[in-house]
Amino acid sequence: MYIKAAAAISPQVSFEQILQSPASYNSNRLNCAEPDYTKLFDARMIRRMSRIIKMGVAAAKDCLHQADVQSPGAIITGTAYGCLADTELFLSKMVEHKEELLTPTAFIQSTHNTVGAQIALMLKCHNYNNTFVHRGFSFESAMLDAITLLLENAVEDVLVGGVDEITDTSHTLLSRFGLYKQHAFSNLDLYNNHSKGTIAGEGAGFFLLSKKTTGNSYAKLDDMATLYKPSSPGEVAGFVNDFLHRNNIKAGDIGLLVSGENGDAANDKWYGDVKKILFNDTATQAFKHFCGEYPTAPAFALWLAANIMKTGKIPAHKKIKAPGKILIYNHYLTIHHSLYLLSAC
Numbered sequence: 001m002y003i004k005a006a007a008a009i010s011p012q013v014s015f016e017q018i019l020q021s022p023a024s025y026n027s028n029r030l031n032c033a034e035p036d037y038t039k040l041f042d043a044r045m046i047r048r049m050s051r052i053i054k055m056g057v058a059a060a061k062d063c064l065h066q067a068d069v070q071s072p073g074a075i076i077t078g079t080a081y082g083c084l085a086d087t088e089l090f091l092s093k094m095v096e097h098k099e100e101l102l103t104p105t106a107f108i109q110s111t112h113n114t115v116g117a118q119i120a121l122m123l124k125c126h127n128y129n130n131t132f133v134h135r136g137f138s139f140e141s142a143m144l145d146a147i148t149l150l151l152e153n154a155v156e157d158v159l160v161g162g163v164d165e166i167t168d169t170s171h172t173l174l175s176r177f178g179l180y181k182q183h184a185f186s187n188l189d190l191y192n193n194h195s196k197g198t199i200a201g202e203g204a205g206f207f208l209l210s211k212k213t214t215g216n217s218y219a220k221l222d223d224m225a226t227l228y229k230p231s232s233p234g235e236v237a238g239f240v241n242d243f244l245h246r247n248n249i250k251a252g253d254i255g256l257l258v259s260g261e262n263g264d265a266a267n268d269k270w271y272g273d274v275k276k277i278l279f280n281d282t283a284t285q286a287f288k289h290f291c292g293e294y295p296t297a298p299a300f301a302l303w304l305a306a307n308i309m310k311t312g313k314i315p316a317h318k319k320i321k322a323p324g325k326i327l328i329y330n331h332y333l334t335i336h337h338s339l340y341l342l343s344a345c
Contacts, residue, residue: 001147001150001209001210001211001220002209002210002211002212002213002214002217002219002220002221002345003207003208003209003217003218003219003220003221003302003306003342004066004067004069004157004208004209004210004213004214004216004217004218005063005064005066005067005069005207005208005218006063006066006205006206006207006208006218006303006306006307007059007060007062007063007066007206007207007303008059008204008205008206008299008300008303009032009033009034009035009055009058009059009203009204009205010032010033010203010204010205010290010291010300010303011023011030011031011032011033011187011201011202011203011290011291011292012033012290012291013033014033014303015033015034015035015058015062018307018311018313019290019304019307019315020315022187022188022289022290022315024186024187024188025186025187026184026185026186027184027187027199028180028181028182028183028184028185028197028199028200029166029171029180029199029200029201029292030187030199030200030201030202030291030292031166032055032202032203032204034051034054034055034058037054037058040058040061041057041058048105049118050083050085050086050109051085051165052083052084052085052115052163052164052165052204053083053109053114053115053118055163055165055203055204056077056115056118056119056161056163056204056206057115057118057119057122058204059161059163059204059205059206060075060119060159060161060206061119061122062206063161063206063207063208064123064159064208066208066216067157067208067216069157069208070123071123071124071125071127072123072127072155072157072158072159072208073127073128073149073154073155073156073157073158074127074128074129074130074146074154074155074158074159075116075119075120075125075127075128075129075130075158075159075160076116076128076129076130076131076132076145076146076158076159076160076161077113077115077116077119077130077131077132077142077160077161077162077163078131078132078133078134078138078139078140078141078142078143078160078161078162078163078296078299079112079115079131079132079133079162079163079164079296080133080134080135080136080138080164080294080295080296081164081165081170081295082110082111082112082114082133083109083111083112083115083165084165084166084167084169084170085165085167086106086107086109086110086114087106087110088167088169089106089110090102090106090107090110093106112131112133113129113130113131115131115161115163115204116129116130116131117129119159127155128149128154128155130142130145132145135295135332135335135336136295136331136332136333136335136336137226137228137338138162138164138295138296139161139162139205139295139296139298139299140224140226140298140336140338142160142161142162143160144224144226145160146158146160147209147221147224150210150211151211153211156210156211156212157208157209157210158208158209158210159206159207159208160206160207160209161204161205161206161207161299162204162205162296162298162299163203163204163205163296163299164202164203164294164295164296165202166200166201166202166292166294171200174200178196178197179197179198179200179293180197180198180199180200181193181195181196181197181198181199181263182197187199187289187290187292188289190262190263190288190289191261191263191268191286191289193263194263194265194268195263195264195265196264196265196266197263197264198262198263198264198267198288198292198293199262199263199288199289199292199293200292200293200294201288201291201292201293201294201297202291202292202294203294203296203297203299203300204299205296205299205302205303206299207299207302207303207306209221213345217345218306218307218309218310218345219305219306219309219310219326219342219343219344219345220342220343220344220345221340221342222247222325222341222342222343223243223246223247223339223340223341224338224339224340224341225239225243225338225339226336226337226338226339227239227337227338228335228336228337229335230337233269233270233273233274233277234273234277236270236273236274236331236337237273237274237277237278239337239339240274240278240327240329240339241278243339243341244327247341249325251278251279251282252281252282253324253325254279254282254325254326254327255282255283255321255322255323255324255325255326256282256283256284256285256305256308256314256323256325256326256327257275257279257282257283257284257285257326257327257329258284258285258286258287258301258304258305258308258326258327258328258329259271259275259284259285259286259287259329259330260286260287260288260297260298260301260329260330260331261286261288262288262293263288263289266334267331267333270331270334271329271331274329283314283323285304285308285314285315287300287301287304290304293332295332295336297330297332298328298338298340301328301330301340302328302340305326305328305340305342306342308322308323308326309322309323309326309342309343309344322344324343324344325341325342325343326341326342326343327339327340327341327342328340328341
């Protein structure tokens, strides 16, 4: 598979440009740096779209614009939380109005497939449209569906993306489970703070995948794989080694490892153990100090890796030459583990 185009809206200045110097936040949550939507959509449309819908549709539109594609063969989206703000709005109105005289708009826009549906409506695209809601595998499930469609020659290209948002309510609820750090600090110091918890994040990342390459393709997606609930880092290392073996490469062939450390001591131990076993001498690029932690964060990692592959520039390793192969390894809450292997076109 080839990544013909990639677009992202994230806490970094990433829309319509490549990540240069990381933005610094002094908080335990990272909200997206959103573009000026009035330059992208009609004002009447903007009023009817919640924040996550605007983020997803804008990223999808930019991705298609890059590839000069009017209507993709399929639209596939992955999201773990869906449209949280609209869900909260509908539930709040239901309580306030005692379940009477409710406007249905917030309910209609609160479903998980709203982002994919709005993209299709904007494009007037009647092709295959699907949304996956599989917690930490939401984006991976969307990617696997896209790859399957392409391998079956059902479509020429697929628009696939991952999108999640964080709201005040969801941040408060997840904080109660100890998922996030309890105090504010700089995201750029995330890996110097080895305490419990991480920083909350959000974002939207979209990609146009095709079996055919063009001169402007970002990268080749050689393979991807998932592992659910491994018992130990040793099992993950075996999983990674088997993944590399089936692609006829060794750990030493990986020019850059993009890994998902998030600053939580227990979480990051898995990455550290896997690196000790397989990637002691491999250059590493973390990414969650850029975007924060959320279930579909691998979409940001894939966007970052694709841009590194296309430009040859690595944000934290300016002296390292452009990698021939990039491996992305991420896990969410030590339960959902995923791998992506990219190479130059």
